[in-house]
Amino acid sequence: MSDRYASFANSGPGRAVVKRLGLPAPPRLRRYHLGDPLVPGPVLLDSAPGGRLHEPVREILKAAGIGDGGERYSALIFDASGVTDSTGLRALYDFFHPHARSLTSSGRVIVLGTPPEACDSPREATAQRALEGLTRSIGKEFGRGTTAQLVYVTPGAESAIESTVRFLLSGRSAYVSGQVIRIGPAAAVNPPADWERPLDGKIALVTGAARGIGAAIARVLARDGAQVIALDVPAAGDALAAVANDIRGTAYQLDLTTAGAPDRLADHIGGRHGRVDIVVHNAGITRDKTIARMDADRWDSVLDVNLSSQERINEILLDRGLIPDGGRLIGVASIAGIAGNRGQTNYATSKAGVIGLVRSMAPVLAERGITINAVAPGFIETRMTAKMPMMLREAGRRMNSMSQGGLPIDVAETIGWFASPASGGITGNVVRVCGQSLLGA
């Protein structure tokens, strides 16, 4: 599970060797630790004329005590919402050209704009869509752990951006880069009393919580204040109990694929907790084979665990009113669900289905003030990736803007951002946690 090459490349002698041979130099990423400031240094904010997001961002930075002086910046933020045609894109060159080199390592680039589908004219929509090409190129170009995102804010949703600006500036988004995030007007955006405990008073269910990414999710949600119901199959009971004890949560053993399991889960939640505010469908399996060699059980079990059982659980929890207003449904997709993968027709189909689930349920749930989103992990250092053939594993680790794999915590932090009561404007999003992997569709 450890990336020995990255450790070597970051050692004193390693740094010299790596530089001399022109090898990839995976930077040490700035990750969040309790008590960290949002950013270590000042932030430069500017905008194209007529931007409506400059002022809300300025107020967020001010409230967080972030300065704007100096010659080196922790983040460059540009409000491009005022760009109404392609010639106006020049404003982005004028901002990034002189300041590109002033960004410190693990820096942050945030470009804000208007969703093309919400623009008044084709000219404006074209220019706003063009921002994607710029932001993704910056993510690939700046290096040294810099992340770059494009945040589209629907007109009217200006007050819903704080949780996202905070997430993207902080070390919580260390391995999220090259993403396009949409924020819409929210039924409710509730800034937490304490941004370090945004989930205080919330009840969260995490499936597949015994180890790996699921355990990291349970830990992060608990750290952020939630009371966590950690669920996994009975066979993982000991590991599950250890996680639950560690985070003062509760362990619940259940095989979600057995007949009646969704009902039993709903009974358990209804009887013991009364409700669940946050549901994280993390449980998932792989059964890799080319489709020509795949037996039907491999197809059925992967589709059932990764997709159909999630649909059944969502439905029963919603039907029984166990997910209150302001609820959060969160799925785990995968780059394989976006790009497809050799030997994973079953897995990729199920994960593409998770994307479909998020997109199709978002408008339905919006009526109830519930959001639904998904993360799509890229190469994450887990027991699963540790078992990959060496060459494939090395390719996965290096073929991204960070030249390294992500950690389970990176996926968990992204889920924590979706889960926040301040993230009411974020629904229907699929955000990759992949260090801007080259792979895609």
Next chain:
Amino acid sequence: MSDRYASFANSGPGRAVVKRLGLPAPPRLRRYHLGDPLVPGPVLLDSAPGGRLHEPVREILKAAGIGDGGERYSALIFDASGVTDSTGLRALYDFFHPHARSLTSSGRVIVLGTPPEACDSPREATAQRALEGLTRSIGKEFGRGTTAQLVYVTPGAESAIESTVRFLLSGRSAYVSGQVIRIGPAAAVNPPADWERPLDGKIALVTGAARGIGAAIARVLARDGAQVIALDVPAAGDALAAVANDIRGTAYQLDLTTAGAPDRLADHIGGRHGRVDIVVHNAGITRDKTIARMDADRWDSVLDVNLSSQERINEILLDRGLIPDGGRLIGVASIAGIAGNRGQTNYATSKAGVIGLVRSMAPVLAERGITINAVAPGFIETRMTAKMPMMLREAGRRMNSMSQGGLPIDVAETIGWFASPASGGITGNVVRVCGQSLLGA
């Protein structure tokens, strides 16, 4: 411009060496030649219960004289429009598992479905969206020049699919794989009298036509029956004249970035031709530098040639009524516009803008019966890619499902499909011509 490795790997001794060393074995792709049958062998067609596309496809195959007998198939087509929830996806396993190995080389896989956004329920939308993961995985898995696409057909557009089914079966789509295509109800779908001369009687404008991809586009449109206006800058006059003469078209020298050029172009078309049915915005430039090192002129010139000048030309041609009902606007985007690229902030921004242009103009133009679409080329063998550093070039050539670069003709054939009078249901699409490159977003 030539892929010597692929030539070697396809030679007698080369084949042995490549196999022995486990090197990539780029297959010889089946490309279209005038008079070729749609497919060399029989096609297997099946559907999930309740599918509405099986019958229209069966009729297309029957009319084209394609058989369905035998044990080896040139294409596998599955109508998944009847799948209404994730458990129904099993039908796709049941079809592809036993038949995966019966596909001949340069085979074709086509999965048909309903666009998730047009589905009746979230369950159905989820299952239909899941098809993307399956199709893209098959594209990566089957190899030997097989292409795999997902075609979403809006209910009511069943009669608009013939040009797409024909394109995807034929050798014209040799380098198109892993794509998701949307067909909507069309104002007019006019099957040509002769499918080998679909553009008879049409007038087409191709910018940047003097060489490379532009010249290939001009040749294909002329082969398909169009009268072509080949446009390029005065400096490319000789090459342009040679192309125009060769295809019995006309050459028109114009630098589109000069003040007043769109007006002059409109005057020329209005005065000399009276109208233009097909406009292909192929002219494009690169001026690569990281944004920190990029002078303003590199930014401005790339944005202007690749994006803003296209917008101006479209507007003036439309304003003056020079593009009649049934007109076709076709742009050239790029994988860089989808995924971003280091050293290409300007180019990627402009090409992402082309995608925005297509998406935002499609609904506006639909009212006039005009379609707008774009191709997004991946690694294509041209003078531009021949100049790339060797390692980058080799990576670009091999990192796709075909283990080889595409040819300018592959881009041109895709444009020919958009241009067809039978493609009235295809608008707002961006289709990659990339052999299913691994790169994406």
